[in-house]
Amino acid sequence: MTTDVKFDQRTVAMTVGMKRSPARTTFKHALLIAVGLVMLYPLIWMLGASFKEGEDIFSEVSPIPNPFTLENYARGWEGAGVGFGTFILNSTVVALLSVIGNLVACTLAAYAFARMQFKGKTIFFACMMGMLMLPHHVLLIPQYVLFANFGWVNTILPLVVPKFLAVDAFFVFLMVQFLRGIPTELDQAAKIDGAGPWKTFFYVILPLLKPALATSAIFTFIWTWNDFLTPMIYLQDPRNYTVPLGLNAFLDVSGDSAWGAMFAMAVVSLGPLFGFFLVGQKYLVQGIATTGLKG
């Protein structure tokens, strides 16, 4: 696709005969805001409900808690048996190690694929692209058998070690796409200056790769923080539970009786995601667009 031809938006709009009248624009904004509100309302309502007293959750559509109480948070934090703080800690450890693993392993692999010549490159690259589409469920059982043989069940190793082995092909692909946009002249200049591949990688490529690293870090954090199936298979002792497991266990124990506390902990579990979303939305949007479009 050619992108070089760009017209001033307004000129085009006028020639096309779609000059926006103020009324039309206002209507459009009203509609977009309405849709946004409908979409976010459940979340806003849940936030409000987490501060409501007992039965109010079932009778109030308004998100504003009246009376306001923090009791749900106190009750939820105690959890069922194991405190919620433990789950948060476990999830944080798993998510941070996963981020480190993905950043190191996927960057190295991407650099090899994007910049180096070696035997078997075409085949390996095709394999990597194949892994992009491979359903995780095909590996669920054999990996479980493998990790069980290693004695890794009920530890976080099965959740973390694969990240250090670049199995999240999505990020390898994302970084390959990004690297293709960095001019190779930079590598060549470094080579002429006598830098080996590792020096070139650390001092030339890595600094330029920052946006892709940020995208990968944020996505990895969010995905591992949300992951439910894999931890559920490997972690059996509630003291090792991650946040989603803790939430689910709480739901199992309290059934439909303790929505206030459930909501409070759901809000707590979404907190870090919102944080990363607010800080890193630029990188998230970039990341999706980079992988979604040809580089």
Next chain:
Amino acid sequence: MTTLTDPTGAPEASSEERMGDARARGPQGPRARKSTSLRRAILAEKIAPYTFLLPWLIGFFVITLGPMLYSLYLSFTDFSMLAPPEWVGFDNYIKLFTNDPKYLDAVRVTVVYVLVSVPLQLAFALLVAMALNRGLRGLSLYRSIYYLPSLIGASVAVAVLWRQMFGSNGLINQILAWFGIEGMSWIGNPETALGTLVILNVWTFGAPMVIFLAALRQVPQYLYEAAAVDGIGRWGSFRHITLPMLSPIVLFNLVLQMIGAFQAFTPAFVVSGGTGGPVNSTLFYTLYLYQRGFTGFQMGYASAMAWILFLVIALVTAVNFWFSRYWVHYDD
């Protein structure tokens, strides 16, 4: 790294340059030694890519390709992890299709889920992307708001929220009561339970929307101008410019979202309390696979299910690409 301490001093130069180098420095040292270090340098250059690729290579062979083949083998066995796998030939596959009505329920539920929720989600994504595209003020704010659900849609927290919202005393029924409509437990009714999960998936239209937005920006504006000169209206420009220009991205989103929808798990598990109920109406394929493999420890049987899922996803992807020649327009 050996390359950095190599005595030739320029280990990264191409072999041609290095030959010249060696010749020029010929008198300074014995030739034999030079050629050894030269060989080492070439070797180092050949090995370097594999050192970068090492983690990926281990990941690929040890925890991807190996397990995949092992799971193919397991799918032809009876295996509970307590005893060694016992070869049973095609028994698992035959039983799945002839003697397991619950499996067929799972297939039906998943197919309905994929075929209904993905087109709805993409249509919504495209519609909103087009509304946002034309230099609208506050675009990035709208984009963020619409994108947010995509990030958290697969979380247990949101599934918990859904379970309350669509329950008998939930938010939806409270709102319906304003209009005098008496609600029911939407998740407790086999007719509507899957619908609540479809809504959840459509709610996460933000990720494909962001991709559409990026693609819309690449459609050259002069095409619209030319169309206007020719007197083609809004619908015409959409039908004859936007849609063809966007078609590769539609295909990309379609494939990506279908693969994702086939593997949906968390919402169904949490909303149904792990059962896939009521009456198997939310028994997603992966949920049933989990039940067989990790609750019933029928690892061979579950492996057969996993391989069928894998083949179906591969097939659907291939069919998508094959059919794409009839509707995807590539601009070269």
